[in-house]
Amino acid sequence: MIEAKVEMLEFQQLGDERGQLVVVEGAKDIPFEIKRIFYIYGTDTGVVRGQHANLRTEFVLINVAGRSKVKVMDGLGNETVFCLNRPHTGIYLPKMTWKEMYDFSEDSVLLCLASEHYDGDEYIRDYNTYQEMVKEQREIK
Numbered sequence: 001m002i003e004a005k006v007e008m009l010e011f012q013q014l015g016d017e018r019g020q021l022v023v024v025e026g027a028k029d030i031p032f033e034i035k036r037i038f039y040i041y042g043t044d045t046g047v048v049r050g051q052h053a054n055l056r057t058e059f060v061l062i063n064v065a066g067r068s069k070v071k072v073m074d075g076l077g078n079e080t081v082f083c084l085n086r087p088h089t090g091i092y093l094p095k096m097t098w099k100e101m102y103d104f105s106e107d108s109v110l111l112c113l114a115s116e117h118y119d120g121d122e123y124i125r126d127y128n129t130y131q132e133m134v135k136e137q138r139e140i141k
């Protein structure tokens with residue numbers, strides 16, 4: 001089995017003289033069927049959101065307006081920061097990715113596409129617990 005990886009996705013811009021249009025189709029432009037969308041706006045620059053990993057849900061995050069940053073961590077000491085600042089690019093986050101969203105611009109609208117319906121029980125909100133679970137999963141493989 002090939003393990004899913006965090007990656008930036010580029011979507012086609014269907015622009016003409018009337019402006020831009022971007023299409024994101026589930027299981028075509030992104031690697032999963034979309035079961036839920038939510039969006040985050042009106043978050044102050046100094047606020048850090050996220051700070052959790054999900055047991056089952058995969059996400060694609062797109063700043064459809066403005067800018068934010070996403071720090072992803074794998075529980076093994078690796079972390080990468082991605083800047084989301086273009087409406088036609090997104091970041092794919094596989095399940096069990098620790099994510100933190102921050103540095104929101106005043107006009108930021110962060111669109112989140114999710115592979116699962118909301119279930120608070122599949123959120124891991126403690127980083128130490130997350131690290132333990134990552135270690136356990138690696139030992140099982």
Ligand code: TYD
Nearest residue numbers: 036037038040048049050051052117118120
């Ligand atoms: P939270 O997960 O803390 O947001 P973020 O990931 O941006 O830090 O969610 C905030 C609140 O909204 C929390 O009470 C759970 C609720 N919520 C839902 O009910 N459904 C959802 O799809 C999401 C994402 C959150």
